[in-house]
Amino acid sequence: MFSFQTIIDNLPVLAASARYTLLISGAGCFLGLIFGALICVAAVSRASAARAFAGVYVSFFRGVPLLIQLLLAFYLLPLVGVNVPALAAAIFTVGLCAAAYISEILRGALNAIPRGQAEAAMAVGLAPRDIWTRILLPQALKISMPALVNELILLVKASSLVTVVGIVEITRMSQAIASATYRPLEIYLTAAFLYLAINLVIAALGRNLERRLAW
Amino acid sequence: MTLRTTLRAALFGATALALTATGALADMLEDIKAAGKITTATEMHYAPFDMLENGQYAGFNKELFDEVAKELGVAAEYQDLPWASILPGLEVSKFDFVNAPVTITPERMERYAFTLPISDATVALVQRKGGDLTAPADIKGKTVGIQKGTAQEKQLEAYSETLGGFTIRGYGSPDEAYADLAAGRLDAVAGSAPNLAYLAKTRPDVFETIQPPFGEPKYFAWVTRKEGSEALIEAMNAALVKIQDDGRLAAMQEKWFGTATALPKEMPAM
């Protein structure tokens, strides 16, 4: 029989593990935003080498499943001298992967900004770096806010895969509890609803933010 | 480990990129004593060796390793990792020791350094309560689950050839195989005798073991990298013998397996 008691008993432990889910998706999204902005600048740059780098970067991180990227960071990077703890590896991998998607989102948003703006800024003598950080990227961020919120929701879900490098977040904890209680249905459903709750809150906050930005 | 210490470790780790090549040359025992701790990894879903109780790591392995660490004068740090990532993680120095029960096999002996046996690992079978298997050979033509990538899997494959064939299905962790056995997708699950005995003891209404174990005698031990680990292995083996001699091992075995059995004090021949 469906056991609500199992859910009540294990909810605190499961909910506590959500902090890793939030940390990895949140920090991953933040890193993704920074790297993504850089990749985006490279992608629209006049230097063909920068464009080529951005192209290969986006193609690699969007072509290889995140699960395999995580294993690469865990098994392979140490062989070339990069040996970081699992949590850092997980956050960086999620961030690098997110950057590929975010750079494309930002690039799409850049196209929506009238060309005249950058040209006018250049005409009044603003340095290229200032044009990017003061004019183009802030507007691109604002335009792409709905897509970025959606990306964060995708990352919350994707963070379930970091179980393979040993982070005990919601999914890994639910596996452990399911095996200890022999109640997979109740526990995995609880995990699913935890993710759903997190994502509904993010979506609501995102709508709120969009309304404010629209003012 | 709390979130804050993990974060701090992550930050330090990210800034200080350790070169594995240089790490391999050092003596592990000295490094561990200098650090005051030994870092380990295991899959915490392997009752009664490793499990989570209310989110806390517990089990035979933890208690025994705690005692060994105490003998070494260091603290033990534990980490949960899926089995498929444990040996790769060891190879790239993600931690000092695998405190998962690893079956001693010739192939692994060539690549890794083992401690003395910590438990019996002979392969046995478990079935649903009231199942129609009465001896191991009855699994001919049936479907048997096993944790993939384990030494038990190889023994099961060899057994399938001698018996004339049965279907083997691989799982990421034994719990998933037990769940499928309970759900009726499998006729039996193969695993080490202590794990299955514990399973049948804790859930007697669902599972029962099939006697006797079919595999040749095997042992579980802990493993680490070969380079620089001689002194560490020696110290751990001395600790294991001491813990067996003063009766602590038997007490732990009674508690977790229900019976105490003597373990070899020298490396068993392959």
Place this chain on the structure above:
Amino acid sequence: MMEFDLFREYGPALLRGLSVTIFCWIVGTACAMALGFVLALVQRGVSARPVQWILRAYVEFIRGTPFLVQLFVLYYGAPMLGLRLDAMPAGLLGLTIYGSPYFAEIFRAGLNAVPVGQIEAARAMGFAPATILRRIMIPVMLVSALPALVNFSIILTKETVILSMITVPEIMFETQTMMAETFAFAESTLVLALFFWVFVETISRIGRRLERRATHYLLDRS
């Protein structure tokens, strides 16, 4: 010493895994598309409140939860409810359910993009609803929905590796089996990554070409 020789020894198993990957991708995507199309039609055609609510809850739940957890519920949890599926059928059903709301959204947007005038004109000429759907709405909808359909189908290729975690013997599963026996962890993972990179790039290119040709074909017909 990268031990690439291993791929000769384990070649047959890896090829088997690859064919399972491709099979799961194609069948899973086709079923997800079909279910997504039905959901889009129901959403458009059935205005009864409870139906809309159920649909909405389904879409929110599937889109708000990780594919891996959905697979765990389906594979390890569902037997408690009497639904006992083997790994492969569970994986295919999982892909179908997981993909359906995304495809439904793509189809919904596409159907909304069909000019109302065209549908009304066809109705005025006495075409049956089924004929209108088949001859007008679907072709016109496909023109605008194709890029998104192709795009999401490509995303699903990468999701198939997650099926390895419920023991579907696809390429990732076979690679892990090989790694456990050979200890060639880093090499195998690298090769698997490169393989997916090339594979996804290739099908993206094929997809874009098909998309252009199909668009021409559909525009010529309508």
